[in-house]
Amino acid sequence: xxxxxxxxxxxxxxxxxxxxxxxxxxxxxxxxxxxxxxxxRIPEVDASFDExxxxxxxxxxxxxxxxxxxPAGPYDSDLDGRGSA
Ligand SMILES: [Zn+2]
Numbered sequence: 001x002x003x004x005x006x007x008x009x010x011x012x013x014x015x016x017x018x019x020x021x022x023x024x025x026x027x028x029x030x031x032x033x034x035x036x037x038x039x040x041r042i043p044e045v046d047a048s049f050d051e052x053x054x055x056x057x058x059x060x061x062x063x064x065x066x067x068x069x070x071p072a073g074p075y076d077s078d079l080d081g082r083g084s085a
Contacts, residue, residue: 008069009028010071019053020038020052021060022038024037029075034049035049
């Protein structure tokens, strides 16, 4: 279970597959968590969350269990310990 799931943030299929724990697609990554715009509009719901839901399997993945990618490159290359130069 050391292999990370790869998520392309700009990919429609990936955006469909991965949701916040409440099933929304409007999330975005923050430095160590995720944030959901749809949850932010619901009173009494915390818009910040730690685990993304994979709609294909129903499993939850923590921030460290996924690799986030954008068209410009890895989103969190500063977090995985390489590429500092
Ligand atoms: Zn949500």
